Amino acid sequence: MANNSMSNTCMNTLCGASTSTGSMKGWALRSGEVATLCNKCGSAYEQSIFCDVYHAEDSGWRHCSSCGKRLHCGCIVSMFLLELLDGGGVKCISCPKVPGDNSDKGEEKSDGVGTSKVNNANEPQFTTDSQSDGERKITNVAEADGMRHIFQLRNGEANGFVNQMKQENILLPGGDIGSTSSPKFDQASNEFSQPAKSETGKSIIAAKDLHDPLAQTNLSITLGTSLGNPNFFPGTAMDERMQSKASSSLTQGLRSRHLLPKPPKSSPPTALGANAGMVSQIRVARPPVEGRGRNQLLPRYWPRITDQELRQISGDTNSTIVPLFEKVLSASDAGRIGRLVLPKACAEAYFPPISQPEGLPLRIQDVKGKEWVFQFRFWPNNNSRMYVLEGVTPCIQSMQLQAGDTVTFSRMEPEGKLVMGFRKASNSITMQESQPPAIPNGVYSSESFFSGVFENLPIMSGYTGLLQSLKGSTETPLSALSKHLHSAGGDISWNKSEKLEDRTRESLLLPSLLVPERKRMRNIGSKSKRLLFDSLDALELKLTWEEAQDLLRPPPSVKPSIVTIEDHDFEEYEEPPVFGKRSVFVVRSIGGQEQWAQCDNCSKWRRVPVDFLLPSTWTCMDNAWDQSRCSCSSPDELSPRELENFLGQYKDFKKRRIICYRPAQENESSSGLDALANAAILGDVNDPSTTAPEVATTTKHPRHRPGCSCIVCIQPPSGKGKHKPTCTCNVCMTVKRRFKTLMMRKKKRQSEREAEIALQRNQHLFAPKDEAEVESSSKLVLDPSENEGRSANDLESKSPSNHPSTKIPDTNKGHIDLNCQPDREEESQVGIGSTGMSMMSLLQVANLPLETYLKQNGLTSLVSEQQASSASHVLAQTGESEGRVHDDCQLASGGAQEQESRGEDDNFDPGHDQSQSDHA
DNA sequence: GGTCTGCATGTGCAG
């Protein structure tokens, strides 16, 4: 047998081990499969190439059970030819269509293959290998034309191509290889006279036809595993499906060739064609050649490696990187179990064929050059196989990967080494900010593909990361983004990306950008219980009470009724508020406040009147105050630098908010609003040290009107210095008035408690214990006036768990209470009367000067605190929120002491009061 | 008790 005499060299050119030295090891696998592994270098992709070498004479060649034609096995060509018979033996699949072609029967001449693959009319047909070279003409004219076209196309690179074809010929399976030498390769490469080459050429053409631009790419063809390791499962017929699968693998392999680094002009004809100019930068999924069967890789596994990344990963070496596939890590993959489930198609296409569940060790190099050995194996699963890589935990940990991240498998050519890259999938703005800027990370910004290597990714990676997240290039968000990019004039830079990011993020997470992320995340857990939810996203979505309040707007077309309380006008709406659009307030250095709104269409920022309440949607068209900027086509009023500064500080605020939010969450002794209310009353909301001095942005309180006494609005104006204790401005007066109200409540509760204790004491004296308890409890329930008179706080105070000193904010804190009743205060005051405390006396107390009251109640410390802590600078609304956040943080830790010092101040129900103010 | 291993099972998707 000619091929037995052949000495082959390991395709790893750096290895060079040859069969003659015994360095090659092969396994004849089931029914035509063969796997080889170089003992020296571990390269394991040559199985299809040298299969005839490693097959025993008896098993290396099969004869068709029907026609007796000698069939090759386990090689690329035979993928299309071999049919495994249930009863044993093999059969060339062309037999039914080309019967009686026994010309090769018994012939041991290594013509390679029974290439009499008969296809449908649309398929190129090739003559059988029994034909002479002259007869081995391509009968499909179009195909021939295509081949000529290839040569013509490659004419300028003829030498290189021929060389490549030589290389391919070397790699090509079949008897040709086993029995021929390089001259024949040359001949073959020139004339495509060899069936194997015809087959390959066909594939090339097919690939080329579909990926024409790619066809101009580097055709440094190196047959990868994809070309030669179809798994022939026992008992499975090589039906059309298998063919297509094999074809898919083949075309994938061809595709891989086309994915080799190429001139920037070459762009895959993906749906991103519109972005062809950016294609070399954009992370575009490289689909398998389309139309080559139903079993091509699912798009989710298409590698999305930019050419630049390919060049990067290949580094200074001459190696080329052939992206094979990628996979988003599932929780299982990234878990401690250390098993990475491989997509079946990918495993069978790109990894060595394995016939035993034990599989074989696979050496995979990571992007840092470290080599890992994983066990590539499978489990039988529902008449199928489930391929896994075992022992990946160290590698996963080394790369610091987690569920949702992506691992990418590539092959380094010509070494043939498998390379495992990764790409982080973090989508948090904070995470991104925490990363070095060169490796912006995040779905909205960028990602660090092969982060160990691509530390100097171009700024474009911001978009590529985003695009990467958009699985499948045809998804609408991608198009939208593409449009956005184009609308941005193609000025793609990280800064731009950042701006986009800012804009989107500030727009409360642009849904269109969230959608693909969610879609992508479906890969890691389609089951609801498996969905991952980024904690910081959760944080983003978690609106605090006051944040939600910030977004509330008076209901449209509803006129408020004005209620005057203590010479202050309050708007009262019968309809519940609606959510409005977030805006940004800026305090100009020259003085004065500005409100800025972002157009929902073009994302440009427009200046709007300070007192304008933005509706839920707002566009430039609605900018009635500046006719020069009432269109999206109008330029930004802010210079890029101003905008950067403008948004940068807002981002800082958000970052601090996130940081602060956590400890505030952990300490529930004082809710944010509670703390804010107390802090506002004490006037220390705006600690200059904790707020942005000049630009403090947030939304404006919807009810913010002169005289509004809500928690937000009562805060002292900034930039005007501290208020004096004797200040009688509205703000100070409101603060004082509300504090008096607070004190009144405190007094009322004390009185009620005393009265209650006295009552119980009396009941104990004049009634049996049980009866007294029943009466007492029933009185609480049955006596509506008294029950109503008892505030919720009072009732809560009865509960041991709600002891004033340990009171935990009720569950309504942090939530919007749209149903609060403005007259509740009155009810509670009625209740005060019922407890025996004179309303007149309370009014007297209320009319006392605050300082007098405080002194009478031993709260002088609060006086000094209030005087010392008046926040003096203007609060732009973000500053308010920021102050709140900081106060949340500060009060979360110090809230207990503060509450303690304030006695029962914590019984002040800010939510109620807030709502009351709002409704007042 | 923890970890590993092999297999089973449920779910979503593609054909």
Next chain:
DNA sequence: TGCACATGCAGACCT
């Protein structure tokens, strides 16, 4: 409807 695959689970094995 079948397949792919994420994950559960039970038994074996290890510490």
